[in-house]
Amino acid sequence: MTRPLGSHSGHDLITQHTEDPSLARIGAFSDGVFAFAITLLILAIHIPQPTDADASRGLLTLLTQQWRSYLAFALSFMLVGINWANHRVMFSAFARANHTLIWLNLMYLMLGVAFMPVPTAVLGAWLGSPDNQVVAAVFYGGAATVGGLVYNLLWWYGAYAAKLTSPALSARERRAYTIAWGPAPLVVAALTAVAFASPRVAVVGYVAAVFAYVLPVPRLVALQRRRREHSKRES
Amino acid sequence: MTRPLGSHSGHDLITQHTEDPSLARIGAFSDGVFAFAITLLILAIHIPQPTDADASRGLLTLLTQQWRSYLAFALSFMLVGINWANHRVMFSAFARANHTLIWLNLMYLMLGVAFMPVPTAVLGAWLGSPDNQVVAAVFYGGAATVGGLVYNLLWWYGAYAAKLTSPALSARERRAYTIAWGPAPLVVAALTAVAFASPRVAVVGYVAAVFAYVLPVPRLVALQRRRREHSKRES
Amino acid sequence: MTRPLGSHSGHDLITQHTEDPSLARIGAFSDGVFAFAITLLILAIHIPQPTDADASRGLLTLLTQQWRSYLAFALSFMLVGINWANHRVMFSAFARANHTLIWLNLMYLMLGVAFMPVPTAVLGAWLGSPDNQVVAAVFYGGAATVGGLVYNLLWWYGAYAAKLTSPALSARERRAYTIAWGPAPLVVAALTAVAFASPRVAVVGYVAAVFAYVLPVPRLVALQRRRREHSKRES
Amino acid sequence: MTRPLGSHSGHDLITQHTEDPSLARIGAFSDGVFAFAITLLILAIHIPQPTDADASRGLLTLLTQQWRSYLAFALSFMLVGINWANHRVMFSAFARANHTLIWLNLMYLMLGVAFMPVPTAVLGAWLGSPDNQVVAAVFYGGAATVGGLVYNLLWWYGAYAAKLTSPALSARERRAYTIAWGPAPLVVAALTAVAFASPRVAVVGYVAAVFAYVLPVPRLVALQRRRREHSKRES
Secondary structure (H helix, E strand, O other): OOOOOOOOOHHHHHHHHHHOOOHHHHHHHHHHHHHHHHHHHHHHOOOOOOOOOOHHHOHHHHHHOOHHHHHHHHHHHHHHHHHHHHHHHHHHHEOOOOHHHHHHHHHHHHHHHHOOHHHHHHHHHHOOOOOOHHHHHHHHHHHHHHHHHHHHHHHHHHHHHOOOEOOOOOHHHHHHHHHHHOHHHHHHHHHHHHHHHOHHHHHHHHHHHHHHHOOHHHHHHHHHHHHHHHHHHHO | OOOOOOOOOHHHHHHHHHHOOOHHHHHHHHHHHHHHHHHHHHHHOOOOOOOOOOHHHOHHHHHHOOHHHHHHHHHHHHHHHHHHHHHHHHHHHEOOOOHHHHHHHHHHHHHHHHOOHHHHHHHHHHOOOOOOHHHHHHHHHHHHHHHHHHHHHHHHHHHHHOOOEOOOOOHHHHHHHHHHHOHHHHHHHHHHHHHHHOHHHHHHHHHHHHHHHOOHHHHHHHHHHHHHHHHHHHO | OOOOOOOOOHHHHHHHHHHOOOHHHHHHHHHHHHHHHHHHHHHHOOOOOOOOOOHHHOHHHHHHOOHHHHHHHHHHHHHHHHHHHHHHHHHHHEOOOOHHHHHHHHHHHHHHHHOOHHHHHHHHHHOOOOOOHHHHHHHHHHHHHHHHHHHHHHHHHHHHHOOOEOOOOOHHHHHHHHHHHOHHHHHHHHHHHHHHHOHHHHHHHHHHHHHHHOOHHHHHHHHHHHHHHHHHHHO | OOOOOOOOOHHHHHHHHHHOOOHHHHHHHHHHHHHHHHHHHHHHOOOOOOOOOOHHHOHHHHHHOOHHHHHHHHHHHHHHHHHHHHHHHHHHHEOOOOHHHHHHHHHHHHHHHHOOHHHHHHHHHHOOOOOOHHHHHHHHHHHHHHHHHHHHHHHHHHHHHOOOEOOOOOHHHHHHHHHHHOHHHHHHHHHHHHHHHOHHHHHHHHHHHHHHHOOHHHHHHHHHHHHHHHHHHHO
16 A cells, blocks of 8 residues: 555655654743753852851941852843743744754754853953953853844744745745844943953943843834835725 | 745744744743742751760751741742742743843843842841841842832833733733732832841831732732623623 | 532542642642752752862862862762652552542652752761761761651551551562561661771672662662562462 | 443453553653753753852853853754653654553653653763873763663654554564664664764763764655555556
């Protein structure tokens, strides 16, 4: 008995497993890495101990003098949070995965998510050191820039090169995402350049960028949607 | 060919993705952060090493002298556990999410969940230090108060400002939750004020509050339910 | 319009949320804590650094001299693994949860799962110290005993006191679980008593118990099942 | 009333719970361990502090001098990523689990996944030490070899000894996986042998092997598939 072509055969099974190991599983694994990395950021905050050499200065001083670490923790928590929220949006736009997407996604999780506790801890510990604050701020900005670039690379590959997006996503909506996500690494790279001149201004810029970036994506997409609906009504 | 309005079109897709990135995913991500943060609390307990300077005092002494760290671990485990259980209840009451809810939830996860290992470790390490126990107890109480406030802010926003609750949740039931959750930060803030006078009494109060708080929520809600059923029968 | 009693009303909603916040969610949260705690056991293994005071002894010596830490890691990994596998079986036997079960489960996760990295690291670090190995082995055995007791308490409460088990689970099968799980804390407590006399024998006993315990549960249940089927055929 | 044999009875319930605690749950638990262990690899990177003894050398020097740790982090991230992707493929090929599979899987998670942060940190810290780099590279390669062996053991047990694979998976496809996964531990073992002579060449080999291994699996399987389809058409 011959099975008709296109039936749910071993062919589909293998295709599904090696070419598209279920977007859902990649998303769930990514969510796990996001959740652990965001919680692990807390390691940037040093726990003072009564046996520390500077314990005689008092707990209040020990806690308040590392305010830069709290700032770095909060900044990175929101940054990784933005990454998580956008990553969710990106993966909902995909209809399927392929081998390359899995590896680009792993690369992104490595550089843009799991690595972040390191520059976060470095920024918090060294921003107060006059001789080293430039390096700390540039290291942080550089890491965030690389993360943003790989994020965009993931999107460009999935949406344009491999055409993995859902058919329900129109070309305009796809472009809206591209436009919304594209500028982020450029902005962070510019702020990283500023850090060479003034690390403090750069850090203020990182904070401002994070809080500003929370908004534009839905706005830009909503704008495109309104335009599309407008042109629909006219046709 | 024009698609009928209201069909499952790109419009819905976008709305769903940016405005309501599935409550389920937010809940799963939050659960990940809860589970990881609650496990990470164990870092508050110092592992004595044979190479430590005070190792000659013997392992038994080293283990028992840090009983305050075990207490702080247990206290925070139950506190984060309460937060998890209530957060689950809150999110089951919601029918949809929006952009602001995602960010308020991230803020809550940052301040009320992921940050808790720090005050927990500080409380365990410094509660035995006469000069610093006030700072340790106030720091712990302050962190728990802020967590409780952001939790309520999340609920007030979702339930009243943005009206995201399920239609199946009556106004009375919604109020029952508001009444059940509202007092928590006030109680913890009051205990934090007590900590300025007596940090030990405050810590006893934190423990008592945690164990007492396990009960009232279902009781209050059950009370409201009984009242509603009572008034139903009469109508 | 009055809704018929027993419809999917607000009553059910509330009952479901506060009394039975979905077994699935409790299971998923517990699985998260299990997965993190089992991975966090690796912190028991000290990473030697070239800047360590004893670095001149060579990496090979530094790695091999802490073989007790590898042993403790493997022992606890299998112990937490047994706990996870049994916890899964227990929760599949439940048909619903209630408020008390949630809190007993949290207590179990705290004492039997999240706390385990501490006695594991202590056992690995101090088992080689002649003066302190009794304390290390008793501390480990004591923690495992408490974990086993709370596990059984959770089962007894759910299966007998609150009758939360599925109707498909016969009384005999329920008893089979009770018999299979009951002896574990007794065995570990006996080995803990042995540790006062000979900590090394006790640790060998812990290892033997872990590997032996992997088997009996399915055997005992299968035995009961065979008996039941036998009596069925005869009736 | 007697239930017909084979109905969804307590028999099935028990079978399902103890013999096949749902592949989905094992997969989800494994995914949690993978996601956590891959994120925990970051602990291999030492965070320099301004209070460190060598802080006067400047942050830039402190960051760049530990480039081997960054390399080890990236290498292990990709290695654990490969393991995760392949583990997913393996478990999708299974139709059911049994008791032994659960324990072999736990063994694999312990040796091949959760343990990896230790050799990763050791490799990064000691590869630059002339007297110890052989030990560091052999330790790393040995750990990766053991992980690969247990992975293959898991597959051989599930696919051949216990015949747990899905009926949809043909014998040829099964063999394709066996052939694709089999060589990995041999290659890593050979590189580990090279490490005795030249640890640097071995590490270059590990990196090359990781990047090369990303490709062959789907290729080999696709090859087998094409052959099968070819022979189908001819029959």
